[in-house]
Amino acid sequence: MSTIRDVAKLAGVSVATISRYLNKSGYVNVETELKIKKAIETLNYSPNAVARGLAGKKTNTIALILPDISNPFFPELARAVEDVASMYGYAVILCNSDNQGMKEQSYIEILKKKHIDGIIFASNTLSHTEVAHLDKNGIPLVCLDRAPGKQSCSVVRSQNKNGAKLAIKHLLGMGCRKIAHIYGPHELITAKERLIGYEESVTGFDWYSPTLTMEGDFSIAGGMHAAQVLMDRHPDIDAIFAGNDLMAVGALKALIRRGIRVPEQVAVCGFDGINMTEITEPEITTVAQPIYEMGALVSRILIKKIEGIMEADQTYELDVSLIPRKSTQRRES
């Protein structure tokens, strides 16, 4: 492996000039440039990014901390993050936190040692002290789905409450008159907002009762169980709005197993827009978040922040959209 020194020698200039040429910082004479180019080529020189990182305090690496890449919501997000990162010349380190504070802490420690340029945080348990800590260390941070709070970091999220309202409106439009809701864990702000959207849409109807809601844990099994309980409780439910797609899949499964026809007897609607909703039969209507766009945006924001092209921290709330599919299609309309 040749070094910048070798190139300098061969080209007959100083290493400083090579460095300037490489980084396009400062002027380089056209002729020298040619000599440098040739030298680089003949030596097959490629700059050492580690040395560069040490000297220049920039590693061109960012980290993506998420709960679990196996959760179907995250692969698409990760893909988007990596796509734009790589477009801008950044590598991305993947970290699975399992939403455990300990793991997050430990990743953050390691990432700090590695002097990565920034962090994208899609986990749920980032504490304010951690944010402050990163901030103190000058590590740019962008969060996904965090409360807007007054944390010193930009946040990308989507319209959870409105999304839930969209879902209910759609179900009502399909003729549903007793709509249950399976909500996610209370710790998750997204789950809570969706629940609120549901409640605000349905209180007022005489059929509404709080017993039409039931907690799931954002998993398929949780959705199945909740659907069973709900159907036992209110056999005349004609729609289930699940707080995320995994639970919607679970609910659908539970209904089919009971021999309940979807959507004729009970309509099912999810939230998130993961691909899984297209593989069931019937396919599941869902309130889709623009997952890829969210990942691309968060990545872009982080890089801007890193490169200092950043305005103040901001919260970006993206639109969601209802994707009508078979699982709620009860009339021609």
Place this chain on the structure above:
Amino acid sequence: MSTIRDVAKLAGVSVATISRYLNKSGYVNVETELKIKKAIETLNYSPNAVARGLAGKKTNTIALILPDISNPFFPELARAVEDVASMYGYAVILCNSDNQGMKEQSYIEILKKKHIDGIIFASNTLSHTEVAHLDKNGIPLVCLDRAPGKQSCSVVRSQNKNGAKLAIKHLLGMGCRKIAHIYGPHELITAKERLIGYEESVTGFDWYSPTLTMEGDFSIAGGMHAAQVLMDRHPDIDAIFAGNDLMAVGALKALIRRGIRVPEQVAVCGFDGINMTEITEPEITTVAQPIYEMGALVSRILIKKIEGIMEADQTYELDVSLIPRKSTQRRES
């Protein structure tokens, strides 16, 4: 941020001693050790991994190059890779190649510059010249699903041919008497091996005809289309063995849409063991590869290679196992 120099000063020893203490290389007096510990604590010192990387030629970072993290096969694999990597103190950089040679090349160039310690390659188009190139550069490499060839790298794969035979045996056991096969792209060795396993199992039966096979492209849409063609061609098919789970899902979808009952009229069996096979209704029988184990193993092998605890390169062929589910359950048995 304090440096090793600060620690040395405060502890009243040389930086070399601090370094020895940090790396547990060479002896350090117990009393000095105590002083060092205290100094580190009061300064809240944390070694700079970049400097360490430059001086020590080890970055404690590996890369995982795969086609697309959005493909449901890979998240679980990536999770496993990251789990064991982090257990051993390595960070993992995620790279999506889309199976494009260009992208792979470009990732490899970047990774070389970054002086990562090793690469896990789960993409399909790694050329021999590339392998040789990495080898020349002394970058350890472990591959997934590559032909055993005489490449200078270890390979982790699973029993594709036998897996296919398992599937056919299972279907025959379930009373199926006209089993079709949807195979994956010919470039993929895994797809070819599964096809061969099918062919070896069925030639000999009087019902067999080459027209019972059809290409899909390892996607859901490919599976749907192939299933439609096959059913048109041979309306009396009573089982479809798909070369991967995505195509099995597609086949199931196509059958359900035609009003064909699964498994009563046509049984469906997939290959891979991705979670998706459990979310359909009926759930899909599949020949499961031990995906998590494969990821964990490949990661462990790479790390051993990096740390020089490695025997010669080797090919590890893992067992697959048939997971019988509703989609093939045609008799009590």
Place this chain on the structure above:
DNA sequence: CTGAAAGCGCTTACAG
């Protein structure tokens, strides 16, 4: 058991 010194391969003021 410990220290002085060179070196890893770059970048970045500072002069010129």
Place this chain on the structure above:
DNA sequence: CTGAAAGCGCTTACAG
């Protein structure tokens, strides 16, 4: 437009 030199924060022989 270019070079000499210091510095980034470590590790690693080499002496002692």
